[in-house]
Amino acid sequence: MKEFKFIIKDKNGLHARPAGALCAKAKTFNSKIDVKCDGKEADAKRLLSLMSLGAVSGKELEFYISGDDENEAYSALLELCEQKLGDGE
């Protein structure tokens, strides 16, 4: 099991497009990937549940990754968060 936390810096939060990118990336791994935010929990491979987190800017996302490719998934998702939900530039 790998886990990391990420505070959303992008002003628009986890919107449809970053959520879509996150979901598409998560689907490329076998690992089970859960995302928690504000007590709500979502499966990262499901777009609507990710969007339903209502994760706005400033909120913390907690990722829990477990499976045979958890290490790869961990670094890929962390990078994606920084790209899509970080400061922007």
Next chain:
Amino acid sequence: MYFKDTGEAVFKGIGITNTKAVGKIKILKSASSEKREYSYAHNIDNEIMRTEIAIDKVANAINESSRRTMSEIGKSEAEIFEIHSMLLNDDDFLDAIKSEIRTGKYAEEAVEISAKRFENILLSLDDEYLRGRSADIRDIKNQILQALSEKEATKQDSEPYILVSDDLTPSQTVRLEKSKILGFVTFGGTPSSHTAILARAMGIPAIVGTGYISDDYDGMLALLDGAKGEIIINPSRKRKEQFENEMENEDKIALEHERYLRSLMNKPAVTRSGHKIMIYANIGDESEVSGAISNGAEGIGLLRSEFLYLSKNTYPTENELFEAYRDVAIKMQGRRVVIRTLDIGADKKIPYFNLENEENPALGYRAIRICLDRKEIFKTQLRAILRASSYGTISIMVPMIVSVDEVRKCKSIIEECKRELLSNGVEFDKKIEFGIMIETPAAAIMSDKLSSEVDFFSVGTNDLTQYTLAADRQNSMVGKICEENTEPVLRLIKACADAIHQNGGWIGICGEMAADLSLTQSFASIGVDELSVSVPYLLGVRGKVSECK
């Protein structure tokens, strides 16, 4: 609505364009409002298969819409379809539908229940943007239901028809075969709804807000009168003949009017009291120049210079910009070409500029605000414009000005560019005109000071209106405020006109108001020197000026 003894049914609404059409009506059912009766027994596997086939169909249609929109309109407009496609393939949605089917629901019911659930979840969120996505779920739900009903409403229509529907979503309109449509009638909607805009763009009659029209009329002949805002279904022979005669007469009059306008084309537009107004064209790129000239444009009042930036994946080079501007200047053969410098921002985004999303893009980081910050980008464009100026008559115009200070900064950057070109021995028009757009109330209020800094003003009425009235034209709830309150904007324009005339400069209007013939007299009275409109309006505006006092 009412019935007459003749069996005619008449529905009234708000007419959109003043033209008429005769043809059979096709009622496009909004799939979700249809009452369903199932004549076959429920079978889980069968219903799941129906759903999967329908979703597959919709996915293909969405890809097609996305591709079309990308090539016909643009990448950012196509993004909506990308989101639709992601929602359509989402496991949450599919699982919800399947589990509803397993509890004994038919595919249609399962789709509706599942979509409603996710719509409600999104609507309950705090975030405005995510709440807005619920409309996307509704849109794809309707498409799936349409695919399930297998009545492909817009295919295999060999005959042109009048389209009657609840209201059309953007995804529906993009798939319509436009050449087959004679007119639109929508049960709901407003003059600013999507369908109304489409009808205006296509120049065909439309009526919105007729109230419900029953499916029973599907396929019947109808007379659509945009001027009266009326549709008569199943008309008597006598009424039809009369209507067709009227149409023929109107066509004749329209043709004659066009001929009359064409006869004015090469004469200056002068009011009866002798005030001359230059009629210029607004264009987006060089491809529109020949149309502008053949419709009598005496110049280009607004060349939107974004096109080269929008069509590329990275910053265009100075040479690319230069060549594009030069081509327009050459084609205009010495007539004035006003090039507006880059007008982008959070509302008109270019990916490689890496602009952040903003809560309120209309009041945000845009146009000259970006150019003064990112001076090198601005200078590249200015040098290109200056170089092109030796091939014709070019004016530089900067958008979104609020202060004298900004104008001076722009001028000093232009001087810097001129010095660089001079020292490299590059030719340019040393007397190139410099002007600003009046789009903010601040600029209009400061027009007495600004007028001594520039050669001309050009009023961008779209922004000036929304900033003056604090109302967004596109927003159907407040758009009317803009339509009904032109006087404050006209007063601001008057102040600008007086100021610039005192300093020997000229003033033009390049926003949408310029094409509004009900305002031409006001502009003439104010002393406006130029009206710049898109190509289809050139002849009409010229004709109107000659009728003015």
